[in-house]
Amino acid sequence: MSEFAFELDDVIKDTLKYSVDKMGFDKASIESFMKETFKISSDVLYPSWRESDTKGAKYVGGKVIAPYEESFIAMKNWGGFAIGLPEEANGMPMPNTLISGIHEIICAANFPFSMCGGLSRGAANVLFRHLGERGKDYVTKIAGGEWTGTMCLSEPQAGSAVGDIKTKATPQDDDTYLIEGQKIWITFGEHGYKDVEVVHLVLAKTPNAPSGTGGITLFAVPTVLDDGSRNGVACLGIEHKMGIHGSPTCTMGFGGDLGPCIGYRVGDEFAGMKLMFEMMIEARIGVGVQALAQLHGSYALAKRYAAERVQGVAIEDAKNDDAERVSIDNHPPVQRLLERNRVLLRAIRALVMLTSNLADKYEAEGDKNAEYFAQFCTPLVKGWASEYAFLGISECLQIFGGNGYLEEFPINQYLRDNRIALIYEGTNEIQALDLVGRQLPGKGGLKAMMAFQWISGIFDEAEKNDSLASATKQGRKLQNILSEVVMGLGSRSPREVTRNAVPLMCATGVLVSLAALLEMAPEDANVFAEEFVPEVLGRMHFLKG
Numbered sequence: 001m002s003e004f005a006f007e008l009d010d011v012i013k014d015t016l017k018y019s020v021d022k023m024g025f026d027k028a029s030i031e032s033f034m035k036e037t038f039k040i041s042s043d044v045l046y047p048s049w050r051e052s053d054t055k056g057a058k059y060v061g062g063k064v065i066a067p068y069e070e071s072f073i074a075m076k077n078w079g080g081f082a083i084g085l086p087e088e089a090n091g092m093p094m095p096n097t098l099i100s101g102i103h104e105i106i107c108a109a110n111f112p113f114s115m116c117g118g119l120s121r122g123a124a125n126v127l128f129r130h131l132g133e134r135g136k137d138y139v140t141k142i143a144g145g146e147w148t149g150t151m152c153l154s155e156p157q158a159g160s161a162v163g164d165i166k167t168k169a170t171p172q173d174d175d176t177y178l179i180e181g182q183k184i185w186i187t188f189g190e191h192g193y194k195d196v197e198v199v200h201l202v203l204a205k206t207p208n209a210p211s212g213t214g215g216i217t218l219f220a221v222p223t224v225l226d227d228g229s230r231n232g233v234a235c236l237g238i239e240h241k242m243g244i245h246g247s248p249t250c251t252m253g254f255g256g257d258l259g260p261c262i263g264y265r266v267g268d269e270f271a272g273m274k275l276m277f278e279m280m281i282e283a284r285i286g287v288g289v290q291a292l293a294q295l296h297g298s299y300a301l302a303k304r305y306a307a308e309r310v311q312g313v314a315i316e317d318a319k320n321d322d323a324e325r326v327s328i329d330n331h332p333p334v335q336r337l338l339e340r341n342r343v344l345l346r347a348i349r350a351l352v353m354l355t356s357n358l359a360d361k362y363e364a365e366g367d368k369n370a371e372y373f374a375q376f377c378t379p380l381v382k383g384w385a386s387e388y389a390f391l392g393i394s395e396c397l398q399i400f401g402g403n404g405y406l407e408e409f410p411i412n413q414y415l416r417d418n419r420i421a422l423i424y425e426g427t428n429e430i431q432a433l434d435l436v437g438r439q440l441p442g443k444g445g446l447k448a449m450m451a452f453q454w455i456s457g458i459f460d461e462a463e464k465n466d467s468l469a470s471a472t473k474q475g476r477k478l479q480n481i482l483s484e485v486v487m488g489l490g491s492r493s494p495r496e497v498t499r500n501a502v503p504l505m506c507a508t509g510v511l512v513s514l515a516a517l518l519e520m521a522p523e524d525a526n527v528f529a530e531e532f533v534p535e536v537l538g539r540m541h542f543l544k545g
Helices: 008-019 027-055 069-079 096-130 130-142 272-308 331-364 368-399 400-405 411-422 430-438 446-462 466-487 494-499 501-522 522-538
Strands: 058-061 064-067 147-152 166-169 177-187 196-203 217-222 231-237 249-254 262-266 310-313 325-327
Touching: 008 027, 008 096, 008 331, 008 368, 008 501, 027 069, 027 177, 058 166, 058 231, 058 501, 064 231, 069 096, 069 310, 096 130, 096 147, 096 177, 096 196, 096 217, 096 262, 096 272, 096 331, 096 411, 130 147, 130 196, 130 494, 147 272, 177 217, 196 262, 196 272, 217 249, 217 272, 272 331, 272 368, 272 411, 325 411, 331 368, 331 501, 331 522, 368 400, 368 411, 368 430, 368 501, 430 494, 430 501, 446 466, 446 501, 466 501, 466 522, 494 501, 501 522
Parallel strands: 147 196
Antiparallel strands: 058 064, 166 177, 177 249, 177 262, 196 217, 217 262, 231 249, 310 325
């Protein structure tokens, strides 16, 4: 089980289905780049992921010692940190669909390490857009692997309630600010990699700021200043977690006893949450890709294990004690679990690729409808995908039986690592609230109407193919019930709607993903619909009638 288990051909095929020829990436170059990504992931990233689970990140003598330094150097030399960054800052811009495909490979090989590059890319894009020449300089350093970036929101007393933050930003005569406060749960807030600095994107409040999120401003806080001196920011300790052991989750201190901490305002005063959401939306789609990747790795491991593990006889020979023993992938319950998670994997990828393609259309053409549809899909990519991927990984572990519970096999590491995907970048409950509170009624209901019209069009086309009858029948049933529920949300109490927001998000996720699957890989749509539509319908009884 030491070899990286991953089905590259499917990822390439599905990425090419949605990718557009832009930024110099035609079909041949996309396939070539993805094969390069697989090689570095298989040769370097996957082995370090397994090792880091026991080694983990350490906090010694006030400093973080993170694993993956060899992986970091390999990615830097390959140019991996330039992916998705502006060309003007020595980045490598590429279609969002290709970025999603690449990160499925990287995250399946080493999810904890991927978090460093993913957050750095999100921070870099915000800095490039909103911090002028200084921002361009910082992004150039990130693209070259000289710096990494973080997102600093949460505080001990303010997790999801970001408006309650207490970190202060005091303006100075030279247009800088003195930052003072503490942030928690900061991924790769410090790592200890040689000659690699960090720039933190920090939410803080200036003097006389109004209360709540409307009073928050965003600041760039580098660990090293223009003159080469150290800034007053440091890690105060790291968390000990159930998974992602190689990713240092830091408590960061700014100013105070650490000395003056200089920050540079990013964008306008009090626009902090708006700017941070630019990074968070990208991060939420990234979480969906991470969940997809973890399910992919788990399914590929389970498939390989089931083919190798000989146990029992075929069901037809159950009464024959002398019958030949067979591998467990001959047993119907195991076959069902494998098939169920194979199609779940394709459906989540279809949703990810749909959303990535919509983002490409908006960026290339300024298509507002594509932007609205992408916004509608984002909580589904983060929320539904991570919710169901975790259940799928658990089912893949089940195929291993008792061996799945042992540290010897990496399947339990996938399960532990993936659990965070349901929590961070806004818990899945927050994603569900975003769906029912912003997306379904968004733009006067335009977002929901657009999504349902697109789904209807997919079903109309699929109904011309008799072999897809099961998928379209199940899909129409779910769409009709979900449409009725959505239309009636206004007549229900906010407490009732929000209490049941997660099942509603899951039903919407299954519906949109079924339509996307019919478009991307129709051969898997019947099985997906038969397995998952009845499940979500059973969870929606509270909203019907």
